[in-house]
Each structure stands twice: as structure tokens, then as C-alpha cells.
Amino acid sequence: MPVIYFVVPCYNEEEVLPETNRRLLIKLNRLIDSGRADEKSRILYIDDGSRDKTWDIIMGFHSECESVCGLKLAHNAGHQNALLAGLMTAREHADCAISLDADLQDDIDVLDEFVDRYKEGCEVVYGVRNKRESDTFFKRFTAQGFYKFMKYLGVDIIYNHADYRLMGKNALNALQDYKEVNLFLRGIVPLIGYKSGVVYYNRSERLVGESKYPLKKMISFALDGITSFSVKPLRIISNLGILISLLSVVGILYALISYIAGVAVPGWTAIVASIWLIGGIQLLCIGVVGGYIGKIYSEVKSRPRYNIEEFLN
Numbered sequence: 002m003p004v005i006y007f008v009v010p011c012y013n014e015e016e017v018l019p020e021t022n023r024r025l026l027i028k029l030n031r032l033i034d035s036g037r038a039d040e041k042s043r044i045l046y047i048d049d050g051s052r053d054k055t056w057d058i059i060m061g062f063h064s065e066c067e068s069v070c071g072l073k074l075a076h077n078a079g080h081q082n083a084l085l086a087g088l089m090t091a092r093e094h095a096d097c098a099i100s101l102d103a104d105l106q107d108d109i110d111v112l113d114e115f116v117d118r119y120k121e122g123c124e125v126v127y128g129v130r131n132k133r134e135s136d137t138f139f140k141r142f143t144a145q146g147f148y149k150f151m152k153y154l155g156v157d158i159i160y161n162h163a164d165y166r167l168m169g170k171n172a173l174n175a176l177q178d179y180k181e182v183n184l185f186l187r188g189i190v191p192l193i194g195y196k197s198g199v200v201y202y203n204r205s206e207r208l209v210g211e212s213k214y215p216l217k218k219m220i221s222f223a224l225d226g227i228t229s230f231s232v233k234p235l236r237i238i239s240n241l242g243i244l245i246s247l248l249s250v251v252g253i254l255y256a257l258i259s260y261i262a263g264v265a266v267p268g269w270t271a272i273v274a275s276i277w278l279i280g281g282i283q284l285l286c287i288g289v290v291g292g293y294i295g296k297i298y299s300e301v302k303s304r305p306r307y308n309i310e311e312f313l314n
């Protein structure tokens with residue numbers, strides 16, 4: 002039976018933690034009783050530099066029950082980093098880790114299915130939202146637009162999957178080799194490869210408290226996702242440069258015709274022609290420079306080029 006770790010990042014979650022812990026413990030014990038999880042399975046809370054009593058509460062859980070452990074980060078490192086800290090800690094003790102939010106918006110009833118998929122041989126199991134009824138129109142619209150835009154940019158991300166996922170030991174070990182600082186886990190995990198499965202669930206409202214992802218954080222997270230995974234914006238600049246250069250031919254012709262027809266003020270033709278030409282050439286050059294920057298950027302990230310799944314020897 003696999004040792005399973007629930008990895009739960011918490012940032013100022015004092016209001017919701019008691020209820021979350023109660024429910025997760027019941028769930029964990031059920032998983033153990035039904036033979037899906039080993040007795041050494043744990044719930045791991047990561048305190049992401051909270052300023053309220055979150056850590057005291059986690060310490061309380063730990064002293065009450067040995068199935069609960071805690072990890073305290075020195076400062077608010079952000080959701081993705083807190084998650085990574087938890088996963089890397091879990092990796093040392095567990096066969097697989099399941100990441101979920103502290104507010105239990107992700108339905109924990111489907112955890113059995115996660116484990117079943119894992120036992121069927123999936124190294125990664127993605128939790129995918131059925132519907133987004135519980136989200137506001139704004140959040141639904143922006144989030145789904147984001148997923149579509151990412152697809153357009155050529156990023157391999159799972160539609161409507163956030164950070165509710167199971168990762169087996171191999172996947173966790175591979176994850177460790179992705180050294181990038183701008184972490185966007187839902188983009189990296191599909192890159193790891195391995196056999197994966199999907200579990201569908203309904204996302205509910207936050208139990209209590211308010212979202213720790215205000216609009217500002219959401220936008221910077223989305224930008225991180227785009228700029229960490231796609232060099233397509235740079236290519237768009239090059240294409241724009243080519244387009245403007247081509248258009249400049251028309252502009253120059255127009256200026257010349259005006260000159261010949263005698264409707265142009267003296268000097269105008271030369272100025273207009275050079276503005277078009279120089280503008281196009283400049284954009285094209287920025288695009289070329291951008292192409293090299295894109296290369297530097299992928300080299301600097303030094304992501305692993307492959308992950309080995311099996312070796313028959």
C-alpha cells in the first residue's frame with residue numbers, strides 16, 4: 002500500500018484550518034481503512050509565512066495526532082513555492098503526494114479515485130474541474146480565457162486543472178530537476194511526462210475566510226505562466242516587423258506617387274518613406290534579438306531534456 006502525503010499550503014488560514022483538518026483526518030483514516038493508503042500516510046501542512054495563528058494551530062494538530070505534520074517557511078514565499086517545499090519534503094517519506102488547497106474548495110471525496118488511478122499505474126493524476134459554477138463570472142471568464150490563451154501560445158497545460166493533483170515518487174524526483182525560480186507548477190508537471198490520468202470533480206466555495214489570491218497576484222501569476230513557458234510573444238514581434246516592412250513598401254509607393262503627382266509638400270516623401278522603412282527594420286531587428294534572448298532564456302532555465310521512465314538491463 003502506498004504511503005500518501007496530503008500537501009496543504011496555508012497562508013493566513015486560521016479560520017479554515019480546524020474544519021479542514023477534521024475533514025482531512027476522516028478522509029485519511031478512510032483511505033487507510035479501505036486499504037488504499039499505508040498507515041504511515043500523513044497530512045503535511047506548509048505554513049507559508051502566515052501572519053496569523055496558522056502555525057500555532059498546525060503545531061496543535063501535530064501534538065494531538067501523529068498523522069499530521071507541519072513545515073514552516075521563513076517568509077511568505079507564495080503558493081507555488083510553498084507547494085514545492087511541501088512536495089519536496091513529502092518526496093523523502095512518501096510514495097505519492099497529493100496537493101490540495103487549505104480551503105477545501107477541491108472536493109476531497111474524489112481522493113479515492115486519485116489513489117485508484119495511481120494504483121493503475123499513473124504517475125501523475127490531474128484533478129480537473131467539471132464546472133465553474135461556484136466561481137464569479139469574472140473569475141470564470143478570466144481563468145478560462147487564460148487556459149485558452151496558453152494553449153494558443155503552445156503551452157501544454159491541462160484545461161481547468163489547477164493544483165489539485167497526485168504525483169508519484171518518480172514524478173516528484175523528476176520535478177526536483179526543474180530548477181527555475183519563476184515556478185508555474187501546472188505548466189511544469191505535464192513536461193515531466195510519465196503516464197497520467199484525470200479525475201473530474203466539482204469545485205465548491207471556500208469554506209470560510211477570503212481568497213489569498215487577489216487580482217494583483219492572479220495577474221502576476223498568469224504573466225509568470227506565459228513568460229515562463231512560451232517564447233511566442235517574441236516571435237510575434239518578429240512577425241510584426243516583417244508585416245510592417247511589407248506595409249512600408251505600400252507607404253513608400255504612396256509617398257512616391259504623391260511626389261510624382263506633385264501633391265506632396267517638398268521633403269515629405271523622404272520623411273514618410275524613411276519612417277516606414279526604419280520602423281519595419283527596427284521591429285524586425287528587435288525580433289531577431291528577441292530570438293536570441295529566447296534561446297538564452299531556455300538555456301538559463303536548464304530544464305532537464307528528458308526523464309527516464311524505465312531502463313531494462
Ligand code: UDP
Nearest residue numbers: 010011012049079080083102103212213214
Ligand atoms: N496560499 C499560500 N501562499 C500564498 C497565497 C495562498 O500558500 O501566498 C495558499 C492558500 O492558503 C490556499 C491556496 O494557496 O491553501 C490557494 O489559495 P486561495 O484559496 O486563497 O486561492 P483561490 O482558491 O481563491 O484561487
Ligand code: MG
Nearest residue numbers: 102104106207
Ligand atoms: Mg481557494
